[in-house]
Structure formats: structure tokens, C-alpha cells
Amino acid sequence: MPIRYPPIPSSEITEQNLYLQRRKFIRNSALGISSAMLPEIGTAARLHAAYSRYSTTEVATGYKEVTSYNNYYEFGTDKSDPADYAPSLKTRPWTISISGEVNRPRVWDIDALINTFPLEERIYRMRCVEGWSMVIPWLGFPLASLIHQAEPTGKAKYVEFTTLYDPAQMPGQRRAVLDWPYVEGLRMDEAMHSLTLLAVGLYGETLPNQNGAPVRLVVPWKYGFKSAKAIVRIRFTDQQPLTAWARSVPSEYGFYSNVNPAVDHPRWSQAKERRIGEFFKRNTLPFNGYAEQVAGLYRGMDLRKYF
Amino acid sequence: MALNDPVTRLKILVFLLAGFPLAWLVVLAINSQLGANPVEFITHFTGTWTLVGLMLTLTVTPLRQLTGYAHLLRIRRMLGLFTFFYASLHFITYIWLDQFFDLHAIIKDVYKRPFITVGFIAYLLLIPLAVTSSNAMIRRLSAKRWQSLHRLVYVIAILGVIHYWWLVKKDIRQPLIYAGILTILLGWRVIRRQRAFYKSR
Numbered sequence: 001m002p003i004r005y006p007p008i009p010s011s012e013i014t015e016q017n018l019y020l021q022r023r024k025f026i027r028n029s030a031l032g033i034s035s036a037m038l039p040e041i042g043t044a045a046r047l048h049a050a051y052s053r054y055s056t057t058e059v060a061t062g063y064k065e066v067t068s069y070n071n072y073y074e075f076g077t078d079k080s081d082p083a084d085y086a087p088s089l090k091t092r093p094w095t096i097s098i099s100g101e102v103n104r105p106r107v108w109d110i111d112a113l114i115n116t117f118p119l120e121e122r123i124y125r126m127r128c129v130e131g132w133s134m135v136i137p138w139l140g141f142p143l144a145s146l147i148h149q150a151e152p153t154g155k156a157k158y159v160e161f162t163t164l165y166d167p168a169q170m171p172g173q174r175r176a177v178l179d180w181p182y183v184e185g186l187r188m189d190e191a192m193h194s195l196t197l198l199a200v201g202l203y204g205e206t207l208p209n210q211n212g213a214p215v216r217l218v219v220p221w222k223y224g225f226k227s228a229k230a231i232v233r234i235r236f237t238d239q240q241p242l243t244a245w246a247r248s249v250p251s252e253y254g255f256y257s258n259v260n261p262a263v264d265h266p267r268w269s270q271a272k273e274r275r276i277g278e279f280f281k282r283n284t285l286p287f288n289g290y291a292e293q294v295a296g297l298y299r300g301m302d303l304r305k306y307f
Numbered sequence: 308m309a310l311n312d313p314v315t316r317l318k319i320l321v322f323l324l325a326g327f328p329l330a331w332l333v334v335l336a337i338n339s340q341l342g343a344n345p346v347e348f349i350t351h352f353t354g355t356w357t358l359v360g361l362m363l364t365l366t367v368t369p370l371r372q373l374t375g376y377a378h379l380l381r382i383r384r385m386l387g388l389f390t391f392f393y394a395s396l397h398f399i400t401y402i403w404l405d406q407f408f409d410l411h412a413i414i415k416d417v418y419k420r421p422f423i424t425v426g427f428i429a430y431l432l433l434i435p436l437a438v439t440s441s442n443a444m445i446r447r448l449s450a451k452r453w454q455s456l457h458r459l460v461y462v463i464a465i466l467g468v469i470h471y472w473w474l475v476k477k478d479i480r481q482p483l484i485y486a487g488i489l490t491i492l493l494g495w496r497v498i499r500r501q502r503a504f505y506k507s508r
């Protein structure tokens with residue numbers, strides 16, 4: 001059972017304390033020790049999770065970088081916009097509807113969801129389509145657990161994820177940079193894969209708004225934009241979803257968007273990446289280093305055609 | 308070069324203003340305020356100031372024509388050379404910090420990435436302009452030839468805007484602003500020429 005601890009007023013915790021805690025966390029993550037083994041310090045947002053063998057032992061990118069440099073076009077197209085404009089987003093109450101080709105459609109309350117499925121800490125590599133990467137300690141549970149619970153019908157071939165549409169709270173949606181709301185999708189076997197995560201936390205705490213609170217997808221072998229944020233709807237379909245980027249620029253972004261150093265973006269190379277915090281670029285790995293686990297999903301497919 | 312000469316003062320002022328972005332960048336770097344991705348920051352910073360430099364350089368002539376203040380022409384060369392300076396920083400950032408002298412990757416990039424190709428051509432075209440920005444060179448070339456050579460700056464500015472336009476992922480607001488400004492600056496010249504042409508007939 002995952003346990004949520006009662007809030008301790010933040011006045012009881014000094015900034016420094018939190019900071020040291022995070023430093024310690026980073027160090028421990030690097031050693032493969034999960035936050036569950038650390039002494040409880042508890043803020044309102046502290047989450048508990050079990051260690052996962054799917055975690056990488058690579059050094060996690062700093063908390064500050066992870067929470068201040070990312071793409072989240074709902075809040076603007078600059079990478080500092082999410083941290084600037086997302087904090088005011090209201091993430092409670094929040095519901096996620098499960099619909100489409102399932103026997104048990106339902107509407108989940110976010111807290112019920114967090115309390116139902118045991119949380120794990122998964123430290124994953126994240127590769128952005130723009131050529132930079134991070135290592136991020138997520139907390140979440142396998143999407144497969146939720147899918148099992150929903151009992152998909154035989155017609156369910158794809159899963160579609162929809163992000164909140166609320167221009168009043170999401171200033172980026174007031175401009176038609178993309179066709180809102182943001183829609184992403186996975187093939188059923190991708191969605192069921194044990195690496196595919198529904199994340200509700202980061203660095204031992206609930207997700208910061210700029211990273212996709214209250215719940216987001218994390219598919220570590222695909223470019224970052226596949227991992228939809230602030231999800232309000234998960235729909236099972238027999239048709240391949242028309243995803244936001246693929247609809248907007250079909251020549252540059254495909255449905256699959258697996259990390260692939262051999263298939264360049266039409267306008268830039270994907271062979272290398274800059275790991276945030278490192279000076280030199282490193283080589284990008286097929287499927288972002290998860291080839292052993294996921295390459296089988298695409299056996300026999302022409303990855304140049306299905307980019 | 309007396310300090311009480313208004314033109315000298317103007318030149319000093321422009322020199323200080325034009326050097327300010329670099330000073331700012333250095334201060335940010337010393338204070339580790341270049342963000343999570345410093346190389347990207349520097350690339351964007353120097354690229355932006357190159358483009359701004361081009362626009363400012365192209366503003367001098369219209370401004371002189373509008374105000375009748377002939378001495379403005381004397382800051383044009385300085386602005387142009389500063390533009391070349393920022394373009395060089397931008398180019399060096401790319402060669403050194405971004406690609407780390409990986410010649411193979413650079414050649415491939417220039418050849419395969421339209422936005423790099425265009426930026427590269429723009430930079431190559433800036434070189435002869437920078438080299439010929441001295442009184443001695445103007446004399447050697449003859450003012451007329453010098454002038455037609457320096458018309459290349461129109462092409463460079465257009466390539467600069469295209470470079471920016473092609474590199475953004477989706478949000479083209481910024482490149483659009485530069486395109487708008489450039490249209491005004493070049494449109495002004497076209498209209499004046501046409502007027503002059505009709506008057507002379």
C-alpha cells in the first residue's frame with residue numbers, strides 16, 4: 001500500500017533543509033537507493049514509492065534544471081515559460097476519464113488514482129526531439145495497471161491521451177501554435193509495456209505543475225513530446241489517434257517518434273544530444289538506450305517510414 | 308578626435324552600446340546565469356544580436372534621409388563591424404561549443420540542414436564586407452564598386468531572417484517580427500528609388 005503522509009506546515013522546514021534533502025536524494029539516486037529508504041521529512045507534497053529495477057543508475061539531472069527548463073506549449077513556447085506560468089494551474093479537484101473501447105469506463109479522481117496504484121520511483125532518461133536530454137526520477141505506476149483495471153475490449157488497438165484545455169489557466173492555448181487540446185497516443189502494446197509510466201511525482205514529491213501535474217505520461221524510449229502532461233482523458237480506440245504534433249507538422253513528427261539517432265529530424269540531426277549539465281554532446285542511443293526492452297515491439301517495421 | 312566633437316561623442320556612445328550585449332553575456336556567464344543549457348543560450352544570444360545588428364545597420368541610411376543628419380553615416384561602419392563581430396561569436400559558438408570542431412558533423416550540417424546552410428552563406432557573405440570596411444579599401448575598390456559590393460548586406464539580412472524562420476519549431480512570432488522590420492527597411496529603399504526614378508524622367 002502506498003502511504004500518503006499528512007502535511008507538515010512548510011514553516012517547519014527550512015529551505016536549506018529541503019535543499020540538502022534534494023542534494024542527498026540526487027546522490028542516493030545515483031547510487032540506486034530510492035527515496036523510500038530515506039528518513040521521512042514530509043512536505044504536503046511528499047510521496048512514497050518503492051524502488052524499481054527499471055531505474056537507470058545514471059546521475060539524475062538537478063531538481064532546478066528539471067523544473068525550470070522544459071517544453072510545455074500550453075504555457076508558452078519558451079523553455080522558461082512552464083516554470084513561469086504553470087504554478088497557478090489548479091490541479092485539485094481533477095478527474096481523468098477512461099472511455100472508449102473498455103468494459104469498465106469510469107471517471108477517476110486524481111487522489112483516488114494515486115492511492116489505488118502502488119507508486120514506484122523510476123529514474124529514466126528523457127530525450128527531447130530538440131536534441132537535449134535529462135535523467136529524471138519520476139514517481140508513478142505502470143500505465144498497464146490502469147489499463148488492466150479498465151478491461152479493454154478486443155477492439156482497443158490504440159490509447160489516446162488528452163491534456164486539459166483551459167485557456168484561462170493555460171495562456172499558451174490562447175494562441176493557435178498547436179491545435180488544442182494536446183492529444184497524444186500509443187499503440188496498445190506500447191501502452192501496456194512495463195516501462196510506460198503514469199507519473200504523479202518527481203524527486204520524491206508530487207509533480208510540479210510545470211512538469212505536467214497532476215498526472216502525465218512517461219514513455220522513456222520516445223521523444224519527450226509523446227509524454228502528454230496534465231491528462232484529463234484516456235480513450236481506447238480502434239483507430240490510430242491523430243496526435244498534436246503529427247497533425248500540425250506531419251512531415252516532421254510521426255505517430256511513433258521513437259528516439260532514433262539514425263533517423264534525423266528533417267531540419268536537424270538526431271545523432272547526438274546534450275545532456276543538461278554536461279559540456280560535451282553524447283551520442284544518442286537507439287530507443288534512448290531502452291532498445292533491449294522495446295526494440296521487439298517494432299520488429300519488421302521500417303523505422304524510417306514509421307518515424 | 309576631440310571629445311567635445313559631437314560626432315566623436317556619438318561614436319563613443321554607439322561603441323559602448325554595441326559592446327554592451329557582450330559585456331552582459333560575460334556577466335551572466337561569470338554568475339552562472341546562462342540557464343540549464345548554456346551553449347544554447349549563448350548561441351541564441353549571439354544569433355539574436357547579429358540579427359539586431361543587421362537591422363540597426365540597415366536603419367542608419369533611412370534615419371539619415373529622414374532627419375537629414377549626415378553624420379549618422381559615420382556610425383554605420385562601426386555598427387556593421389560589430390554585427391560581424393557578433394556573427395563571428397555566433398559562428399565560433401557553433402563550431403566550438405556546439406559541435407566541438409567535429410569537422411565531419413559540421414560539413415554534414417551545413418550541407419544537410421537548410422537553416423545552417425543559409426546561416427553559413429550569410430556569414431560567408433559578411434566576410435568581404437568586413438574586410439573592405441576601411442577608407443583605404445574604399446579607395447582601392449573605388450566608391451562605386453565598394454557600394455555595389457556592400458549591397459550584399461540586403462541579401463545577408465534576408466538570409467538571416469530565413470535562417471531564424473527555418474530553425475524555430477513552430478512559434479514563428481519572433482522571426483515574423485524581424486521579417487516585418489526588414490520589409491520596412493528594404494521597402495523604404497525600393498520606394499525612394501522608384502520615386503527618384505520617376506522624378507528623373
Ligand code: HEM
Pocket residue numbers: 347350351352353354355357358361394397398401405423426427428429430433463467468470471474
Ligand atoms: C548573418 C548570419 C547569422 C545570423 C543573423 C544568425 C541569426 C540567428 C538567430 C537570430 C538565431 C536564433 C536565436 C534565438 O532563437 O533566439 C540563430 C540560431 C542559430 N544559429 Fe545563427 N545566424 C547566423 C549565422 C549562423 C551560422 C554561420 C551558423 C552555423 C554555421 C549558425 C547556427 C545557428 C544555430 C545552430 C542556431 C541555434 C539553433 C537552435 O537552437 O535550434 N548561424 N541564429
